[in-house]
Amino acid sequence: MEGNKKTDSENKFSLAVLLKPQKKEDGSVKKGVLVVNWCDDLCDEMPDIKKFFYLIERKGWHGMNDQKTADIKLVNDLSTLHETKKKFPNAIALEFSNADFVDTDVFKPIEGIEKKYTGIQIAAWKEFKRHELFVRGTALLKNERFIKFGHYWDGENLDEYTRKVKTIFLAKRLGADIKFPFWYILRNKSLPSDPVEMNRIINSARMGILTSKEEGISRFKMECLSANIPFLVPEDISYPTKKHINEKTGVMFKPTPKGLADAILYVKNNYGNFSPREYILEHTGGKRALKALQEALRTLAKRDGQTRSFSEIYWNGRNQSLEWIREKAVNLVYDSVAKLE
Numbered sequence: 001m002e003g004n005k006k007t008d009s010e011n012k013f014s015l016a017v018l019l020k021p022q023k024k025e026d027g028s029v030k031k032g033v034l035v036v037n038w039c040d041d042l043c044d045e046m047p048d049i050k051k052f053f054y055l056i057e058r059k060g061w062h063g064m065n066d067q068k069t070a071d072i073k074l075v076n077d078l079s080t081l082h083e084t085k086k087k088f089p090n091a092i093a094l095e096f097s098n099a100d101f102v103d104t105d106v107f108k109p110i111e112g113i114e115k116k117y118t119g120i121q122i123a124a125w126k127e128f129k130r131h132e133l134f135v136r137g138t139a140l141l142k143n144e145r146f147i148k149f150g151h152y153w154d155g156e157n158l159d160e161y162t163r164k165v166k167t168i169f170l171a172k173r174l175g176a177d178i179k180f181p182f183w184y185i186l187r188n189k190s191l192p193s194d195p196v197e198m199n200r201i202i203n204s205a206r207m208g209i210l211t212s213k214e215e216g217i218s219r220f221k222m223e224c225l226s227a228n229i230p231f232l233v234p235e236d237i238s239y240p241t242k243k244h245i246n247e248k249t250g251v252m253f254k255p256t257p258k259g260l261a262d263a264i265l266y267v268k269n270n271y272g273n274f275s276p277r278e279y280i281l282e283h284t285g286g287k288r289a290l291k292a293l294q295e296a297l298r299t300l301a302k303r304d305g306q307t308r309s310f311s312e313i314y315w316n317g318r319n320q321s322l323e324w325i326r327e328k329a330v331n332l333v334y335d336s337v338a339k340l341e
Helices: 039-045 078-087 131-139 158-174 195-203 219-226 257-269 276-283 286-303 326-338
Strands: 015-019 032-036 053-058 072-074 092-094 117-122 146-149 205-209 231-234 250-253
Touching: 015 326, 032 039, 032 326, 039 053, 039 326, 053 286, 072 286, 078 092, 092 286, 117 257, 131 146, 131 158, 131 257, 146 205, 195 205, 195 219, 205 219, 205 257, 219 231, 219 276, 231 257, 250 257
Parallel strands: 032 053, 053 072, 072 092, 117 146, 117 205, 205 231, 231 250
Antiparallel strands: 015 032
């Protein structure tokens, strides 16, 4: 992505208030903390915003973080890390994306749970998710069972609903043993979103599977790995999604039906060689990401002549913690500032 051009994946304004600003006894302000994708847009709308908040740029896709007003940049695409630091020397660039903040106390193995499915795919009903590849690959494995569902990327969308129906019919025609547990759901709010419930569903499968060609650092991937579920991604997928995929966590497969089927059998037959949760706990996850974020915020506060711990900061990186409707998101910020007066 070049400049400030919004891609299809980033055309929605998203914001989370991690910490509200507070007024000190001397009348000065202890800044709050915002996670926001379009920092520059927010600053254009609220020119005084940086008097009240530190801005954390959330990058949900590939390409370089490009928001000039961001104080902290969560770098989604690590291939751009050096260039990001060079172009924005006053911002703090962290080697974490929203998905790295996965809560490993919630997403974890469930002892004794029945592994009903060989694999699971949770993917929005957009074309770039390559649903047909998933169906055609799993259809080659007649003795394996899978589970698949996802949300509507653009809300109540006929095109996505039609794609879901076509995917279900293709699976039936090819004889793929795929359970579509929420096939009848027309609205995202009717889908499971509770992290504990999502963890239980993920734990019912032996491996997670992504078939997209372009993706950010998939939250679904990180939740699977935290639950000690190996993960499969196609070889031609965008750079950020390959992050954290190695010999301990999963495999990359040729983006063909046979390539996917072979990879599924490989993971199944070599299951004991994978230790994804051990890797996650050693290299990333919510505790490590939050610690790095808190340290970055302490550095910013020190620049402002303040000593603060930011120990109260929490964020799990899930979309449910973000406000996606622009008007509501901006009102959250206005309300936080208004209470200082």
